[in-house]
Amino acid sequence: MPSLLDQMRLLPAALLALTFSYAVAAQNDGSGSTPRPIAIPPSQQWDGIDGSWSSFAIQVGTPRQDIRTFVSWNAYQTWAVIPEGCEAADDYDACAQARGGIFNQTASRSWDEQGLYELRILQNLGYDGNGYYGFDVLELGGAVPIVRNTTVAGFALDDFYLGVLGINPKPTNFSEDTTGAPSYMTLLKDQEHIPSISFGYTAGAHYRDDNTSNPYCSLTLGGYDKTKFFANDLTWNFAADNSRDIVVALQDDSSPVATELLPNAISVYLDATVPQIWLPLESCYVFEYEFGLVYDNATELYLVNNTLHRQLVSRNASITFQLAVDNKGGDVVNIELPYAAFDLTAKSPYQELSDDTYYFPLRRASGESQYTLGRVFFQEAYIAIDYESQKFNVSQRAWDGSSDQNLVTIPAYSMRSDESSYPGVGSPDDSSSSSGLSGGVIAGIVIGVIALVVILVLLAIWLRRRRSKAAKQRALENEKLGSASDTASDHDTSSPGRGTESVVIPKAELPGSEPPAQSESESGGEQNPFVSGALSDGSSSPSDTRSPRTPNALSGHTFVSGRWNNEAYSPSTDGPEEGTGTHSSTDSSSRGTGTASRVSHYGTGTGTLASLVSPLSPVDSHEADGKERHVFEMAGDMPTVKEKDGHEMSEKEAMAHREKVYNGVENPPSPSEVAAMSHEATGREAPSKVDAGDVVRASGAGLGTGEGGKEERDFGLHRQFSFEGEAGRREAEAEAERTEELYK
Structure with missing residues (x-):
């Protein structure tokens, strides 16, 4: 487990990571700031039996089941193909793959079925069918967080061959007694995943899949992608019909060099749910004449044989749709489509075809309610719809060959001060690039940086105080306990350091002494590094004055004996007086010549710390008779030693010697008096x-x-x-x- 210090050191990095995640979250999902638009990634596959269309990958249910769908702003639920949709197929797996995957609602633990209901859209175009409705979990390719309790419809009919991602915000009413289940877009807005109920979309173009451009579809929720179209200032208001609200005026082309394909201006509904364009019969006749098309009554399609197909591809004609707010006059937006946009292939079982056949995506409309520009139109058009302001824009698709995005936010209607603050979808000067950081994100980063600096300062102060406290603690411990290095490095202090060994030493009553400084001639030309006046490098110390003290035996070298530069040692500063007893050495090889030699050590080489002159040391210090070992109060106390003639000193002699050494008495007994006193004490004759x-x-x-x-x-x-x-x-x-x- 890491220590507290390691955790403190990791705190700045953790705080930086937290700040970064906060900034990213604020930019992606709007936490702490205005939510940003979300770009839904395409599946990068081409699906469909009525053409090759770019699709989106979504996940439904628990556990997640992957399916591919098209986009529809006419639908307000998510539609998915259920297993019944491929039961009649010869190859179930091939059918499931062709239909973008199968959603098995019975295998989803989160499925909450509501019943079997009509799909209720595109009935005016002849599309009809039922679906099993319920609530389940939905996720869009990992780009949008999981949303629960979204309305999902499972269907099996062939009219809608792939599933549908409904982005219309209308609720789903299962009965007149309910208030309606909120749509997926409404849930996204309520959960603050997107800034508003709006989107931008283009269908993609399979014929531009030549590695020179980004041909796939594009869907942005809560805004639009400015890089996907040529902006214009024209906006449309929603139509009064709630079931056909995205309506534009399709004017006839008045160009003198162009063939007029539409005899009269009409109002058409824009809907990417269906693949074709539905135009009046008069207009269909013009198309038949101009392109040599032949209508097939069995399939109700304009089928194209191989010969006609080669001619049309070689001709490479283009068709321009002139969009306006009104049928006559006003500003217009031209959307031009190449012939390749109409060069589609129908596959079985579309319209009960048995073989793959070229066809021209034009359908005959029986009335104004069927005038529709479908998915084929949005191959070269970009639409942005704002459901909160009830406005939309249509622009020409831009093909710059780049996959870069520039997402522009369409703000919520409640965030606008008045109607004039509406940004004007598609306007070149109304957008704010999503590549920049919002004010909330910048504020989050600034707060994080300030917090990081504060943490670093506090950490530095804490470390400094900790080191200071540790230094004080060490000083206190050294003062109380000391160490071996204290004695070796500080001989002039009056308080000797004590070692850390677990040996109890009685406190000395009197200070001990240190050996006097020895001249170079007396030491044989070598200087003792532990004697005042001789440093380890041979230089003289500033002063040779020493205060009498008793070095601690456990502190190291002071009382370690042996041949250290043949240094003579005296247990007192002044040395023994004449007539007093002398120290004998336990090392018979020691050859002192006038002073007592120190107790020898048991190691080899000079400086080996092997024997200590101490009351607790193993030195065999004893009296002349060898009957008793004395325990002394301090290392400076002088033991009773043998005299040269084998007679022991009397108590009076010892006391006189101590008076001289420690109390400064100047009249010690003479050698003859010592001998006489010794003789009197022992009853022997003086030698x-x-x-x-x-x-x-x-x-x-x-x-x-x-x-x-x-x-x-x-x-x-x-x-x-x-x-x-x-x-x-x-x-x-x-x-x-x-x-x-x-x-x-």
Whole structure:
């Protein structure tokens, strides 16, 4: 599990990711700001039996079932083909694929069936049929969040061969007693997925699928895509007939160089639900004459044989539809279609055909209620409809070969101050590009950045305070516990550092002492890095003055003995006086010459921390009789040691020595007095003085030849047991002389 510090370090990155997700969410679904339009991706497939049309992929039910549909603003439900639609087919799977997939409503756990009802649209064109209605989950290719309780109709008739995505906002009434189920577009608006109940659409063109342009259909909910058309300023109001509200005036072409295909101006309904165009009979006759078409009464289609097809393709004529608000005069918008837009292929079972046949998508209308410009028209036209303002626009489709989008928001009617604030769908100067960020998104980013800076500052302050607290804690611990490095690096402090070992050391009553500074000549040319006046690099310390103190045995090197530069060590600052007892070394190889040597260590090489002169150390310090081991209060206390003659010091002698060392008494007892006191205390005779020059070695080792052929003897070997000071030296010389007399 990561520590608190690691979590704090990850906080800025998490905050940055949260800010980014907030900005993206605000741009996509409008949370915290005005929702943005949503572009529905096409399926990139060409479907249909009445031509090749670009479709959309949607998901219905739980679990999701994928189907492909066409777009219809005449329908206000989502239609899907159910299994009954392919039961009569020879190949069920092939039929299901040709119909864009099958929706099995009984396999959906979220299906809430309402009953069997009529489809209720395009009845004026002869389309009729029923469907199973219900509520279910709907999702548009992952571009729109899942919407529940949408109205879905399952059908099986062949007139609508693929499903239909109804984007009309009218509710579905299942009885006169209900208020009606809201449409899919209304649910999107109520859930703030889109800014308004509006859309922009073009059908796509299979004949432009030549890798030089984006031929697929385009659907934008809540706005339109400005890159898909040539803008114009002409807008239409909805017609009074609720079932035929998207109506334009189709005027006759007055150009002197063009063939007039429409004898009189008519009002036509724009509907992408059906594939063909439905025109008056008089106009159909003109088409027959101009293109050589032949009407087939059995199929009610203008079928085209191979010969005529080659002629028409070679001719490559174009047809222009002149749209206006009124039948006569006013501004117009020309929508031009190449002949390739009418070069379609009908497949079985469309209109009961048994074979694939070329046909011209023109149908004979029996009255004004059937005048319709269907999906074939929207191959080269772009329509944008705003249901809230009851306005729409039709423009010529633009083919720039780019797949880039520039989505423009059509705001909700409640967001407009008055009618003049309507942006004018299709107007070149009324749009705001969706590629920019809205004010809410920018505000979210700014807030996120400010919060990130604040978090970073607080994190820096927290880290600084934590380090400061840790430093204070370490200083407090060092003050209470100390470490080995404290003694090694700070000899001039009056309070020695203590180690961290789990050994309890009784507090010293008196400060200990440090060895005095030793000259270079006395140390054999080497300087001790632990003695005042000699640093590790050989340079002299600023001062040789030392305050008497007792270094802690557990702090490291201070009392570690051995041959460290042959340094002499004295347990007191002033050194022992004449006549006092001397320290003996447990290391017989140590050759001190006038001062007591330190207790040897058990390691190899200088500086090995192996033995500590301490009350708890393993050094075998004992009295002359070896019967008892004393426990001393501090490392500076002097143990009772053997005298040179084997007699122990009396209590009076020891107290006199302590008075000299610690209390500064200047009149210590003389060696003779010490000997006398020792004799009185022990009841023995005082040992006679022996001249040191008289003491010679019994063996011949170390002998030389002096004057007169006499052998010279090394009398200095025994002086390691003599007292320090001038008196001790004279006494040692006298003993040496007496010893030498013994061997003569």
